[in-house]
Amino acid sequence: xxxxxxxxxxxxxxxxxxxxxxxxxxxxxxxxxxxxxxxxxxxxxxxxxxxxxxxxxxxxxxxxxxxxxxxxxxxxxxxxxxxxxxxxxxxxxxxxxxxxxxxxxxxxxxxxxxxxxxxxxxxxxxxxxxxxxxxxxxxxxxxxxxxxx
Amino acid sequence: xxxxxxxxxxxxxxxxxxxxxxxxxxxxxxxxxxxxxxxxxxxxxxxxxxxxxxxxxxxxxxxxxxxxxxxxxxxxxxxxxxxxxxxxxxxxxxxxxxxxxxxxxxxxxxxxxxxxxxxxxxxxxxxxxxxxxxxxxxxxxxxxxxxxxxxxxxxxxxxxxxxxxxxxxxxxxxxxxxxxxxxxxxxxxxxxxxxxxxxxxxxxxxxxxxxxxxxxxxxxxxxxxxxxxxxxxxxxxxxxxxxxxxxxxxxxxxxxxxxxxxxxxxxxxxxxxxxxxxxxxxxxxxxxxxxxxxxxxxxxxxxxxxxxxxxxxxxxxxxxxxxxxxxxxxxxxxxxxxxxxxxxxxxxxxxxxxxxxxxxxxxxxxxxxxxxxxxxxxxxxxxxxxxxxxxxxxxxxxxxxxxxxxxxxxxxxxxxxxxxxxxxxxxxxxxxxxxxxxxxxxxxxxxxxxxxxxxxxxxxxxxxxxxxxxxxxxxxxxxxxxxxxxxxxxxxxxxxxxxxxxxxxxxxxxxxxxxxxxxxxxxxxxxxxxxxxxxxxxxxxxxxxxxxxxxxxxxxxxxxxxxxxxxxxxxxxxxxxxxxxxxxxxxxxxxxxxxxxxxxxxxxxxxxxxxxxxxxxxxxxxxxxxxxxxxxxxxxxxxxxxxxxxxxxxxxxxxxxxxxxxxxxxxxxxxxxxxxxxxxxxxxxxxxxxxxxxxxxxxxxxxxxxxxxxxx
Numbered sequence: 107x108x109x110x111x112x113x114x115x116x117x118x119x120x121x122x123x124x125x126x127x128x129x130x131x132x133x134x135x136x137x138x139x140x141x142x143x144x145x146x147x148x149x150x151x152x153x154x155x156x157x158x159x160x161x162x163x164x165x166x167x168x169x170x171x172x173x174x175x176x177x178x179x180x181x182x183x184x185x186x187x188x189x190x191x192x193x194x195x196x197x198x199x200x201x202x203x204x205x206x207x208x209x210x211x212x213x214x215x216x217x218x219x220x221x222x223x224x225x226x227x228x229x230x231x232x233x234x235x236x237x238x239x240x241x242x243x244x245x246x247x248x249x250x251x252x253x254x255x
Numbered sequence: 256x257x258x259x260x261x262x263x264x265x266x267x268x269x270x271x272x273x274x275x276x277x278x279x280x281x282x283x284x285x286x287x288x289x290x291x292x293x294x295x296x297x298x299x300x301x302x303x304x305x306x307x308x309x310x311x312x313x314x315x316x317x318x319x320x321x322x323x324x325x326x327x328x329x330x331x332x333x334x335x336x337x338x339x340x341x342x343x344x345x346x347x348x349x350x351x352x353x354x355x356x357x358x359x360x361x362x363x364x365x366x367x368x369x370x371x372x373x374x375x376x377x378x379x380x381x382x383x384x385x386x387x388x389x390x391x392x393x394x395x396x397x398x399x400x401x402x403x404x405x406x407x408x409x410x411x412x413x414x415x416x417x418x419x420x421x422x423x424x425x426x427x428x429x430x431x432x433x434x435x436x437x438x439x440x441x442x443x444x445x446x447x448x449x450x451x452x453x454x455x456x457x458x459x460x461x462x463x464x465x466x467x468x469x470x471x472x473x474x475x476x477x478x479x480x481x482x483x484x485x486x487x488x489x490x491x492x493x494x495x496x497x498x499x500x501x502x503x504x505x506x507x508x509x510x511x512x513x514x515x516x517x518x519x520x521x522x523x524x525x526x527x528x529x530x531x532x533x534x535x536x537x538x539x540x541x542x543x544x545x546x547x548x549x550x551x552x553x554x555x556x557x558x559x560x561x562x563x564x565x566x567x568x569x570x571x572x573x574x575x576x577x578x579x580x581x582x583x584x585x586x587x588x589x590x591x592x593x594x595x596x597x598x599x600x601x602x603x604x605x606x607x608x609x610x611x612x613x614x615x616x617x618x619x620x621x622x623x624x625x626x627x628x629x630x631x632x633x634x635x636x637x638x639x640x641x642x643x644x645x646x647x648x649x650x651x652x653x654x655x656x657x658x659x660x661x662x663x664x665x666x667x668x669x670x671x672x673x674x675x676x677x678x679x680x681x682x683x684x685x686x687x688x689x690x691x692x693x694x695x696x697x698x699x700x701x702x703x704x705x706x707x708x709x710x711x712x713x714x715x716x717x718x719x720x721x722x723x724x725x726x727x728x729x730x731x732x733x734x735x736x737x738x739x740x741x742x743x744x745x746x747x748x749x750x751x752x753x754x755x756x757x758x759x760x761x762x763x764x765x766x767x768x769x770x771x772x773x774x775x776x777x778x779x780x781x782x783x784x785x786x787x788x789x790x791x792x793x794x795x796x797x798x799x800x801x802x803x804x805x806x807x808x809x810x811x812x813x814x815x816x817x818x819x820x821x822x823x824x825x826x827x828x829x830x831x832x833x834x835x836x837x838x839x840x841x842x843x844x845x846x847x848x849x850x851x852x853x854x855x856x857x858x859x860x861x862x863x864x865x866x867x868x869x870x871x872x873x874x875x876x877x878x879x880x881x882x883x884x885x886x887x888x889x890x891x892x893x894x895x896x897x898x899x900x901x902x903x904x905x906x907x908x909x910x911x912x913x914x915x916x917x918x919x920x921x922x923x924x925x926x927x928x929x930x931x932x933x934x935x936x937x938x939x940x941x942x943x944x945x946x947x948x949x950x951x952x953x954x955x956x957x958x959x960x961x962x963x964x965x966x967x
Contacts, residue, residue, distance in 0.1 A: 121521070122503070129523040133478070138470035139463020141644070143595045144676040148902040151595060179463035191461045198453050199872055 108172045112137070113181025123169035128152045130168050131178060139179040154178050303333065303354075303381050310409060310422030312337075313345040317355035318374075319365040319616045320348075320456060321646030322876070323931045324869035327454045331865050332374055335447040336382030336439065338406040339421075346455055348640040351622045351633075363619040366651055366761065368833040368929025371865055375927050376439075379448075383437035385428075392428035393419045442863060442924060451868035456642070468614030468641040471601040473669040477506055479662045480525040481672060483514040483682050486538045486895030487757045491515065495533040502528040507666050511658035512628070513682075518662055522673055541756050541895035549755045549892065550586065553690035557711040561751030562728040564710075564737040568745035570694075573705035577696025581784055585693060585773040586956040589890040590686035591897075591905055592762055596644020597679040602659035603669035604629055609636045609660060610669075614643040616650040624653045628660035647880075648761035651719075652684055680905060681897040684760025685890050687712040687732075689769045693777050696745075701785035703796060705745040708736055708773065712766075713759045714752040731761065735830050735936060736770040740803055741778070741796035757892070763880060764935035767832045772885075772957065775828040775940030780953060789944060790816050790827055803829055805921065806838040806858040813919050814840030814856030822846075823853060826944025828937050834928030835861035836921075839878070841941035845949040850965040852882065852914040852942065857934065859918060862925035870930050874918045877934025882914070883907045885939035886967055889958050 107118050112135065121130045126145075131137045131154070140163060143151030147162040154163045155177035182188045186195065305313040314333055318325040326346045334341045349355050356362055358377075359369040386406050393411035394401035396419065404411050410420045442449070459465040484490065494515045496508035504524030508517050515534055519525035574580055601612040602625065609629040615621045618638050626633040643650055655674065662670040674682070689712040696705035716729045723730070728737075732750045739746050782792035790811050797804040807829045810816075819825050822844050829838040842854040855878050864870050887906040891898045899905040943954035952964045960967045 121523070125521075125523045129521065132470075133521045133523070136472060137463075138466070138472070141467075141595075142469060142597070142673070143644075144902050146676065146901050146903070149595065183462075186458055186462050194461045195453075195457050198457050198868060 108168055110168075110171050110173065111175045113177060114175075119168070121168055123167060123172075125168045127154070127163040127166045127168060127171050127176065131163065131176075137178055137180055303349075303378070304337075304385055306421045306425040308422045308425065310420040311345065312339055312343065312409060312421065313347055315349040316346055317349040317352075317363060317618075318357075318370040319614075319618075319640055319643055319646060319650070321365070321614075321616070321643035321650070323370075323646075323873055324454055324866060325365070325370045326456055327452060328371055328865040328869060329374055329378060330455060331447050331450075331452055332371075332378035333382040335445060336379045336437075337386050339409045341447060341452050341455065343409065344455075351618045351636075351638050355618070363617075364651065365616045365646070366648060367765075368835075368931040368933070370929075370931075371927050372834065372929060375863075375865075379439050380437060383439055384434055387434045387437055388428040388431045389421050389424045391431055392424040395427065396424070448865050449863065449867070452866055454869065460642075465642050467596050467644045468601070468612065469596050469599045469644065469673060471612040471641060471671060473601065473603055473612075473671075476601070476603075476669040476671055477518050477520060477662075477666060478522040478525045479516045479518045479659070479670050479672045480522065480529045481511060481513045481516045481658055481674070481678070482529050482532055482534055483678055484536050484539070485681075486536070486541050487544070487682075487892075487897070488541050489539040489895070490537045492535040492537050494535070498531040498533075499528040502531060504528075507662075508532070509662070509665055511661045513654070513658040513672075516658060516662050516672070518666055518670055522671075526675070538895055541892075544756050544895045545893050546588075546891040549589070549688055549757075550690070552755050553586075553688060553711050553753055556751060556753035557690050557692055557709065559751060561709060561711065561749035563747070563749045564728045564733040565739060565746055565748035567743075567747075570696075570705045570707040570745040570747035573745035574694055574696045574707060577705055578699045579697040579784060580694060581697075581777075581780055582692070582694045583777060583780065583955055585689070585691040585776065587689040587769045587772065588888070588957060589688045589757070589759075589892075590762055590884055590888045591680055591683045591890050591899065592645075592647045592649035592686075592760070593680065593902075593905060593907060594643070594645030594647055594649050597676055598649070598655040598674040599672060600656050600659040601669060601671040602629075602663040604660060604663035604667075607631070607635060609663075610639060611636055611656070611660070612639045612641055613656060614641050614646075614650055615653070615656070616643070616646050616648070617653055620651075620653045621656050624656045625660050628657040629664060647763040648765070649683065651761055654682075654684075676902070677900045680899055680901065683890075683897075684715075684758045686762035687715065687759040687766075687769070688755065689773075691769075691773045693773060695777060695781045695784075697781065697785055701787065703741065703743050703781055703785070703792075706739060706741070706743050707747045708739075708749075708777075710736060710748070710750045710770065711753050712750075712769070713754045713757075715759050715761050715765070717752060717754075718758060719761070731765050734765060734770060735767040735832055736774060738831060739774065740800050740831065741793070742799055743796065763877070764832070764932040767830065767933060767936040768881060768884065768939065771828065771830045771832075771936035772939040772943070775830070776943050776954065779826070779940070779944040779947065783947075788817070793827070793829060797829075802836045802860050802925075803831060803838075806836045806860050809858035809919050809921065810838035810840045810856055813858065813917060814842065814854070816840055824945050824949035826941045826946070826948060828941040828944065830933065830936055832933040832936060833930070834926065835859065835930055835933050836928075837874075837933050837937055839934075839937035839941045841938065841945045843942065843945045843949060845946070845965055848966050850946065850959070850967050852886075854915045854917065855882075855938070855941075856917045857919070857937065858921065859930070859934075860921035860923055860925075861928040861930050862923045863927050864920070865927070867920055870920055871918045873930045874920075874934045875916050877930075877932065878916055878938055879908050879913060881935040881938035882942075884935070885942050885957060885959055887958050887960050889961065 119134045121134045141151040143149035145164050147165045152164040316329045320326040330341045357373045359373045504520040505528045506518045517525045517528045603610040611625045622633050622636050625636045659672040692709040694707045698704050714729050782789040826841045838858045840856045
């Protein structure tokens with residue numbers, strides 16, 4: 107049995123240590139908000155926060171996250187009130203949104219609707235989510251972080 | 256599909272009370288019309304609307320929500336006449352039923368950018384009929400004339416302080432006859448249709464609670480991972496499951512219609528155990544197929560004449576007499592669909608019944624295929640359509656359905672099959688490759704007098720709807736080509752079907768993207784040959800096409816055509832597709848050979864809109880979809896297998912690579928056009944034309960990354 111902290115709650119799982127965190131979340135814990143798109147850490151659909159930093163959970167084995175804090179889309183807010191969620195709803199661009207996790211899990215201190223540097227390399231699912239990024243970027247204050255990070 | 260099938264226009268509206276009260280309102284097409292189109296699809300009356308006694312209103316939407324916004328737009332159409340707020344309504348996916356047939360497609364399918372066009376009048380009528388019955392029920396209750404009452408916000412009022420909610424009225428309304436004739440509101444009175452209502456699915460997608468096919472959970476459900484043939488069209492010969500069967504969590508290993516399935520408690524267990532299978536395959540007819548052969552096959556075939564798709568005047572003679580003749584060969588590759596949610600299906604087989612949960616665009620075929628796999632009648636299969644993580648035409652296929660039923664039937668428990676990204680990319684139905692020969696003739700004054708376009712490509716329709724080809728040239732191979740709109744007296748367009756050995760499929764915008772690339776690139780070549788500005792050249796040839804001309808003007812104006820900043824270059828494209836007119840100005844720079852796409856300015860005239868915000872989203876999303884294909888999109892084959900396996904080798908535009916996109920929507924009172932797909936087609940030609948402006952080099956094949964004209 108391994109233990110991890112998901113959205114502030116301690117959970118035990120009997121998934122094998124090599125099971126990617128993505129499948130621990132989706133299958134063992136039944137939390138399907140984090141999505142499977144490629145299994146190769148290329149698309150960003152599986153993005154969660156590990157100790158506050160965005161990571162691609164499809165290639166992160168359970169044993170690497172045991173005892174650590176995981177935040178999923180389910181834990182970003184209880185009521186869609188996180189600023190990035192609010193920005194998405196304001197601009198009304200979920201479109202496919204099966205892989206918007208990479209975009210809706212910003213750093214906790216992000217207080218306006220810009221996308222933090224690491225999530226900018228997430229792939230566009232239906233490219234409409236890139237369109238969402240276009241809208242969100244256009245509506246937010248300019249960021250000084252380099253775009254190709 | 257351009258022409259609606261010839262179904263009887265008579266409608267039969269049935270209403271019946273739910274057990275426990277409530278109104279169900281149905282719209283059923285005559286049984287024989289459905290049977291003529293589909294065989295035994297069944298013709299039970301079904302409902303659009305459920306109104307519960309507590310006034311909860313549920314709309315059943317029969318079109319698949321793949322991000323294109325139909326759950327919202329269909330609800331808006333119904334809500335307009337029903338006099339309810341869309342945000343106050345619950346949406347649920349409709350089951351399979353004759354009433355849910357798309358008249359433009361001939362079955363319960365979502366595709367061809369037809370949903371709004373199909374539902375435009377149908378759902379408003381249904382809403383008006385329901386409202387009329389509810390008002391009449393109130394009139395009966397109050398002993399007042401119905402004309403003295405009005406409906407608003409889900410209730411009926413007498414104007415003197417009395418109110419009855421739809422919930423209170425539903426049971427008695429359901430007993431009333433359904434009015435045959437209803438008067439619909441004029442567009443000037445619309446309160447819901449045409450307004451940028453917030454989408455109904457935004458919240459659940461932003462908080463992760465929306466259930467896509469891949470998210471389905473059923474009690475006792477097991478997971479399956481399937482080893483498929485490495486070559487396209489290969490056949491299973493034998494397999495040794497002895498190692499796989501012993502692995503943790505594994506329940507069963509079996510041969511299915513997709514390949515060898517490993518069923519286990521959890522997905523990861525199934526996936527791992529699948530790696531322990533020993534499988535032998537008969538590589539099949541494609542064992543030696545490679546991309547060079549595909550290209551060579553099309554090129555060799557292209558010397559023969561095809562079926563004529565358009566003939567005005569005599570293009571051959573006019574070319575022979577022309578002062579200047581340009582000829583060119585254009586080529587486009589196979590493409591993948593790459594829905595971000597990989598193919599998946601969940602089946603729950605029980606004696607006498609099967610529940611199917613799938614991200615399908617094709618409820619009617621899914622039901623038939625599942626029934627066959629289950630050994631049941633179609634009416635015994637209930638199809639639950641989930642949200643789709645992208646459709647793009649991939650989910651019109653039903654190749655991922657049967658195996659889940661076969662698995663569930665074998666183990667007696669619900670089974671969810673999930674394809675890996677590699678499974679998905681290497682077992683797609685690919686967008687056809689095209690080989691086009693094109694010629695244009697200019698007279699001594701530089702006027703375009705002849706146009707000859709010869710298209711050679713494999714046919715999706717020949718596999719999916721072959722009966723169409725008995726009557727007509729494949730309509731899905733000649734889009735944006737046969738409708739050549741420029742004012743040229745001699746136009747000849749023909750299409751030659753040439754198969755290349757792999758299954759090809761309908762991929763967002765179908766033949767619009769390949770054909771528009773060729774047409775609008777070659778128009779650019781002719782403009783340059785005539786010494787004319789590409790915008791002026793086109794504009795002059797659209798004098799009799801006001802809707803084309805208007806979007807061209809708008810895109811040029813808003814895109815600052817001819818006034819690009821120093822170092823920036825522009826290209827233009829214009830097209831009609833799905834009844835919508837679009838024009839695009841692309842603005843690029845090429846810095847030491849490196850391409851940067853700065854801005855896309857798109858003008859759209861799609862007639863009357865249900866939701867302008869959704870139209871803008873579909874324009875933006877379609878442009879980016881087309882941009883990915885234009886820059887990098889290519890599926891290659893070697894030894895009968897697809898070489899691209901994941902997004903490292905099949906690239907899609909990333910968020911930080913998106914150009915600035917400006918969309919201008921034309922206000923119009925024309926009939927609605929479809930917008931799910933046409934924007935896709937605009938990008939490659941506008942981009943190619945801009946690159947030519949920057950480099951003087953012409954792009955005649957895609958993807959751009961492979962043409963050694965610019966680095967990307």
